[in-house]
Amino acid sequence: MSRPTSPSINRREFVAELVKSSPEAMFVAGLGSSTYDLFAAGDRPNNFYLWGAMGGAAGIGLGLALAQPSKSIVVLTGDGEQLMGLGTLATIGAQLPKNLTIVVLDNGHFGETGMQRSHTSLGTDLIALAKACSITNSHPISDIKAISQISDCINTTTQTSLFQVFVKAQEVPRALPIRDGVHIKNRFREVLGLDPL
Amino acid sequence: MTASDTSVASWKDDIFNVLKAGDIRQVTYVPDAGHAHVIQAAHADANMKAVVLTTEEEGVAINTGAWLGGERSVLLMQSSGVGNCVNMFSLLHSCRIPFLTLITMRGEYAEFNPWQTSMSKATEACLQMMGFRVLRVTDPAEVEDVVSAALDSAFEAGEQVAVLISQRLIGRKKWNKD
Numbered sequence: 001m002s003r004p005t006s007p008s009i010n011r012r013e014f015v016a017e018l019v020k021s022s023p024e025a026m027f028v029a030g031l032g033s034s035t036y037d038l039f040a041a042g043d044r045p046n047n048f049y050l051w052g053a054m055g056g057a058a059g060i061g062l063g064l065a066l067a068q069p070s071k072s073i074v075v076l077t078g079d080g081e082q083l084m085g086l087g088t089l090a091t092i093g094a095q096l097p098k099n100l101t102i103v104v105l106d107n108g109h110f111g112e113t114g115m116q117r118s119h120t121s122l123g124t125d126l127i128a129l130a131k132a133c134s135i136t137n138s139h140p141i142s143d144i145k146a147i148s149q150i151s152d153c154i155n156t157t158t159q160t161s162l163f164q165v166f167v168k169a170q171e172v173p174r175a176l177p178i179r180d181g182v183h184i185k186n187r188f189r190e191v192l193g194l195d196p197l
Numbered sequence: 198m199t200a201s202d203t204s205v206a207s208w209k210d211d212i213f214n215v216l217k218a219g220d221i222r223q224v225t226y227v228p229d230a231g232h233a234h235v236i237q238a239a240h241a242d243a244n245m246k247a248v249v250l251t252t253e254e255e256g257v258a259i260n261t262g263a264w265l266g267g268e269r270s271v272l273l274m275q276s277s278g279v280g281n282c283v284n285m286f287s288l289l290h291s292c293r294i295p296f297l298t299l300i301t302m303r304g305e306y307a308e309f310n311p312w313q314t315s316m317s318k319a320t321e322a323c324l325q326m327m328g329f330r331v332l333r334v335t336d337p338a339e340v341e342d343v344v345s346a347a348l349d350s351a352f353e354a355g356e357q358v359a360v361l362i363s364q365r366l367i368g369r370k371k372w373n374k375d
Contacts, residue, residue: 066262087250
């Protein structure tokens with residue numbers, strides 16, 4: 001799948017729609033713009049915001065999906081964050097939990113550090129990679145109208161899925177969620193009925 | 198010492214039994230001969246998910262996710278893997294995640310491969326710099342007790358705990374040509 005020359009999707013609008021269409025899902029957001037996008041869509045205790053651990057979002061989603069098979073888990077991350085954890089796609093492909101959906105907001109750039117081009121705009125095909133890692137239900141998304149295709153996967157939890165969403169490489173207003181990891185963890189676990197230590 | 202690293206040994210059973218009794222549900226690993234028995238037993242146990250990794254830092258992330266979802270987990274790796282994890286360990290500290298890792302040591306005792314020795318010398322210090330409590334076992338009779346204590350420190354006190362399994366305990370890796 002070649003990337004569109006001028007992607008039309010606004011990441012903030014897209015994430016707001018995605019959250020609205022998947023109200024029961026537990027979200028893990030990767031370091032950087034994805035965390036801001038998820039917060040901008042409305043703060044909720046079932047959001048786990050990452051402020052570090054670059055490359056770890058999909059792994060956190062996997063551990064969570066294995067622990068909570070009756071919950072739908074969404075990893076919302078960027079191309080740069082996912083590229084740092086490419087091996088995790090193979091690890092996920094070896095487990096294939098049905099309740100895990102990975103949504104990569106791909107602007108083809110490292111948006112947080114000066115908009116340097118990333119590998120996905122320099123030839124790397126994430127969908128081909130995901131499929132090669134046996135995540136067969138992997139699809140590129142170029143139109144915000146296709147959001148129901150993603151939310152159907154999130155809400156039915158029938159197979160591991162990955163969506164590469166081509167978004168505009170644009171600066172959006174900063175929207176900064178809480179940074180206290182212990183608090184983020186405890187309120188997230190509370191949604192699942194889990195007490196603090 | 199005549200044991201080789203793949204020998205059957207009762208301390209390997211002890212480790213699995215402690216993990217089982219401690220309600221460990223996810224076992225993430227990069228293989229090592231010293232961990233082979235526990236990995237095999239975890240795959241065979243219907244109440245455990247055994248997750249093979251491409252690199253050790255994935256295990257730090259997955260085990261964090263397991264805890265977010267209410268499951269206890271353990272990361273099995275060898276000492277060289279500790280260096281691969283360092284930045285990801287910050288996740289454990291930032292979110293105060295109870296965390297247990299069992300690390301087979303390489304490069305420290307009767308080592309044949311010189312490329313293993315530098316990470317071996319840095320393993321314990323790396324873990325301590327990242328806030329871990331580090332325990333070590335060399336005597337097979339101590340394994341059960343030390344791993345059990347580590348598991349309690351992790352999941353009762355909420356610490357990040359590493360148990361280093363001495364290369365002397367694991368035994369010599371066979372390098373003979375067949």
